[in-house]
Amino acid sequence: MNLTLHVWRQKNAAARGRFVTYPASDVSPDMSFLEMLDVVNEALIAGGEDPIAFDHDCREGICGTCGMMIDGQAHGPRRATTACQLHMRTYRDGDEITIEPWRADAFPVVKDLVVDRSAFDRIVAAGGFITARTGSAPDGNAVPVPKAAADLAMDAAACIGCGACVAACPNASAMLFTAAKVSHLGLLPQGQPERHTRVRGMVAQMDAEGFGTCTNHFECEAACPKSISVRFIARMNRDYLVATLADRGEPASAEGGTG
Amino acid sequence: MSANAIPTPLRLNRTTGRTSSFLASSIGRKVVMALTGLVLFGYVVVHMLGNLQIYLGPAALNAYAVKLRAMPALLWGVRVLLFASAVLHVWAAVSLTRANVAARGIGYRERRNRESTYASRTMRWSGVILLLFIVYHLLHLTLGTVHPGFVPGDVYHNVVRGFQMGIAPFFYVLAMLALGLHMYHGVWSLMQTVGLSHPRYDRLRYAFAAFITALVVLGNLSFPIAVMTGLLKDRSSSRAATAARR
Structure with missing residues (x-):
């Protein structure tokens, strides 16, 4: 499927950010949301552009590293699901998706979708x-x-x-x-x-x-x-x-x- | 605070004292909001129940007013408590709202709500409407300053005449709708804020808030509606009607 992404791009903490629109072509419904961004980034890198920065680590929903506001919802539309466990089968061909970083003054933006x-x-x-108590391990129970x-x-x-x-x-x-x-x-x-x-x-x-x-x-x-x-x-x-x-x-x- | 500084475990400041550190904290101010809200909520319920005596006729309602004024210690004690509660409630609301607005300098381009309710999202606005209404209500029916036909001591006449004139009944109805939204969210919220939460009883919080809010709002709305539909008539006109029937 083909999607249109509106992504918050911000060079660094001090820079002014803005939304940039990217096409995401030939997205497989089996991809995770982060894998979809990886594919978009590969195209950006191939074109000599700066890839979209986002936090991620385990990609199995247990580490808490990933996270972004997807269409106005934290981690996207599915309940009890991290962004890495959100799969593209949630979307349909032609959908437009707005992706923003967490917004809070206590979480300053480091770059693009990465916050501190x-x-x-x-x-x-x-x-x-x-x-x-320090020393040997205590008895169980x-x-x-x-x-x-x-x-x-x-x-x-x-x-x-x-x-x-x-x-x-x-x-x-x-x-x-x-x-x-x-x-x-x-x-x-x-x-x-x-x-x-x-x-x-x-x-x-x-x-x-x-x-x-x-x-x-x-x-x-x-x-x-x-x-x-x-x-x-x-x-x-x-x-x-x-x-x-x-x-x-x-x-x-x-x-x-x-x- | 620099970005990477890890604080040592808090040395609770013994010089500022627990009361001031409590009032400076977010939870402390929320508890002030909850407890003063509870006082105001209790008063609104009693106020509505007392005013139902309007349906017993002018004599009963005016006697109730005389009875309250015969106990100046209670009357003024309640007035002082209500005024202090209202001031603290507004103080907590303003200070917490400022902190909440400041916490997100840059907002989202798009956001979708999942759990919040219309009542919860409009607390600020329903609160401001209620504050304006309380000032108007006191000038209208307690002091009579903005009431053209005000007769001190004749509560029944003042209420009925008050609701027969101008925009007063419409502002009253609007304020009661704001009260409904504010009270529903406020009543169950205050329980959450002071820590009253239990899986078995949480549903009862919403049921209780909805029930008591409906009771107060419907009771209060009945007064202007009864006047506008002619169910409650001014004494002078009802006396004339009685005379005519004889």
Whole structure:
């Protein structure tokens, strides 16, 4: 099939971008969306032009590297699907497709469709570490984890950090991502000692990065390739409230300890 | 913050205090929005129920007004609470909206919504309509400043005459439609914001919000409609009618 692409081209972070129209000819319905872009790029390279830059890595929907706004939808029209797992059989001959990078001031465009998502890394880093015994590996099942908590923690941990939640949110809010990262350790017994400092630290970092705030549109959940539930946002709000109320206002390390 | 700086785990600032850091945070301001919204929501329900006494006739409604004024501590306590809630609600809305607008400097050429509702996307506008309406409503039926036939203390007369004149009933109806959109999204949203979410009960949040919103909006809309259809008549004219029947 033959398609027409309207792609955002931007030389670098400082340059002004614009939409450029490219034909995509002889596209096989078995191609993934990224393979279709590869074919378009090969033609661009053959013609001496700069290929369209886009992020990708595993191409099997588990790494969270790829991601672009396809016809106004993060990762394209299919639910619970990353751009690399979107196949061209979704489209019909003659379709026009608009491709844009994630739009959020906290995700500056690096080039074309590539954005800098290190704000997410800093949110995770702000959560800190869990207290863990060093030395030999602990016995299996030494710490009992309720099945329901393990399942829910796993649902939160399914987040691949692709940024589709921010991209789809009308407010460019990172609350679904942050909520998933807060909940994933906050649900497990191993995550309890730092539960309050973790949620306050991550939320403070999220705010400092310049993301918007949640107004409960729930576009994030609909866009999430891992279908992370917005219930995690309610859980984060709850944890944040409890952490604030429980803060005793004392220094973390009391002076005068004799050990 | 430079692009590659990885922060050390946050040292929670002990000098700013938890209240100010809470109010500066996104979630803190959302909780302020939710709790003040809850106060305003509760008031709107009570206000509508109290006003239903208009259907009991002029004597009942005016006696209700006298009863409220006989308890100045309650009356002024509620007024202060409502005013403070409205101010904080608007403050939270303005500050969060500014952050949300600033978070996406360059927008999309194309975007399609999947889950958001008309109500959720128009909260800002329904909120502004409601704020303007509240000011008008107070000038119209509480202070009487913009009400040409205002008689202090005669609530029944003021309501019925008020809805017989000019654009007042139409603005009132428009404001109630805005209230419907604002309340529906607001009522279930506030539960999500304060963390009230559970797979088993989440559906009830939407049902409760829809039910209570329909109740309040239909109740409130019945007043101007009853006046315009002649179901509720001004006392002077109804008295004349009674006299004529004798």
